[in-house]
Amino acid sequence: MSLYRDEGVVLRTHKLGEADRIVTILTRRTGKVRAVAKGVRRTTSRFGARLEPFTHVDVQFHTGRTLDVVTQAETLRPYGxxxxxxxxxxxxxxxxxxxxxxxxxxxxxxxxxxxxxxxxxxxxxxxxxxxxxxxxxxxxxxxxxxxxxxxxxxxxxxxxxxxxxxxxxxxxxxxxxxxxxxxxxxxxxxxxxxxxxxxxxxxxxxxxxxxxxxxxxxxxxxxxxxxxxxxxxxxxxxxxxx
Structure with missing residues (x-):
């Protein structure tokens, strides 16, 4: 499994399916990344609130075939x-x-x-x-x-x-x-x-x-x-x- 970590600012989000979101993040080293955040729309999500627009986050991605997948996210500064x-x-x-x-x-x-x-x-x-x-x-x-x-x-x-x-x-x-x-x-x-x-x-x-x-x-x-x-x-x- 190919993992990479970066910090970035969440620019926007889009709903995907019943519980997921596609998040667009401008990161420090990688540039702009579009990734799937699975299950973040569920109330039990561990990091749903950390992937809202304006949030400066430390995030880990898993490289996917079409879209990467967010596997971890920690808030650095919640500007929103x-x-x-x-x-x-x-x-x-x-x-x-x-x-x-x-x-x-x-x-x-x-x-x-x-x-x-x-x-x-x-x-x-x-x-x-x-x-x-x-x-x-x-x-x-x-x-x-x-x-x-x-x-x-x-x-x-x-x-x-x-x-x-x-x-x-x-x-x-x-x-x-x-x-x-x-x-x-x-x-x-x-x-x-x-x-x-x-x-x-x-x-x-x-x-x-x-x-x-x-x-x-x-x-x-x-x-x-x-x-x-x-x-x-x-x-x-x-x-x-x-």
């Missing part, structure tokens, strides 16, 4: 319990899980940086030191950077000119007047500065930003993310209502 009590933080966390799932397309392909970003983002939400949408936007920007889609925020995305006038998603970030395509938005200078602060982890600047610039930043970041993913993040519909 802390986030569920606060709707803005819960919905932001849900958007993080969905984004992590969509950015790590291939299964069992190491994605350490995505794993670390997700754990850090969930920890920041649970600790409550920053506004939830700021944490979410920082997670989006850094995840895009890891995936190779970081937006240009200081010089023109097309010609590298320092004098920028607009933000164009199709161009890859800020653009100068000469390179500006039709339909490009013209965000406030403070909004672009906020995006840069979130990408760099400059929380002192981010926390001091004004509400209107945070709103504009969130709109641009969400649009940029979804354009690169080529489909929407369903969880964002709930985040945007807050």
């Amino acid at each position: 319990e802390r986030l569920a009590a606060d709707y803005p933080r819960y919905t932001a966390g849900s958007a993080m899980l969905e984004t992590a799932d969509k950015l790590t397309v291939a299964e069992k392909e190491p994605a350490l940086r995505h794993f670390l970003l997700l754990v850090g983002g969930l920890r920041a939400l649970a600790d409550g030191e920053h506004e939830p949408r700021l944490v979410l936007d920082a997670y989006f920007l850094r995840s895009l950077a890891v995936a190779g889609y970081a937006p240009a925020l200081e010089t023109c995305a097309r010609c590298s000119a320092e004098s920028v006038r607009a933000f164009a998603i199709v161009a890859g970030g800020v653009v100068c007047a000469e390179c500006r395509p039709a339909g490009a938005s013209v965000p406030a200078t403070e909004t672009v500065a906020l995006m840069l602060a979130l990408l760099r982890g400059d929380w002192a600047s981010a926390d001091a930003s004004q509400a209107r610039h945070r709103t504009e930043c969130s709109g641009l970041v969400a649009a940029y993310l979804q354009w690169h993913l080529e489909h929407g993040i369903r969880s964002l519909r709930h985040v945007e209502r807050v």
Whole structure:
């Protein structure tokens, strides 16, 4: 029997049969793993509650022909319990899980940086030191950077000119007047500065930003993310209502 052990964050679950679930876990070393958790929907299950979304777990798998099987699971950090009590933080966390799932397309392909970003983002939400949408936007920007889609925020995305006038998603970030395509938005200078602060982890600047610039930043970041993913993040519909 081929066994392997890893730590990971549960991204989502699906019912299978009468008592089982398929769990999708982003792990530290193995990458994204889809595995069967047998009997976890029974009230007598030993580790059913440990395999819920948001949970940071230490898990052991048995390699199967099509899907691996979870044989052991121990909770490391139950982020779900802390986030569920606060709707803005819960919905932001849900958007993080969905984004992590969509950015790590291939299964069992190491994605350490995505794993670390997700754990850090969930920890920041649970600790409550920053506004939830700021944490979410920082997670989006850094995840895009890891995936190779970081937006240009200081010089023109097309010609590298320092004098920028607009933000164009199709161009890859800020653009100068000469390179500006039709339909490009013209965000406030403070909004672009906020995006840069979130990408760099400059929380002192981010926390001091004004509400209107945070709103504009969130709109641009969400649009940029979804354009690169080529489909929407369903969880964002709930985040945007807050």
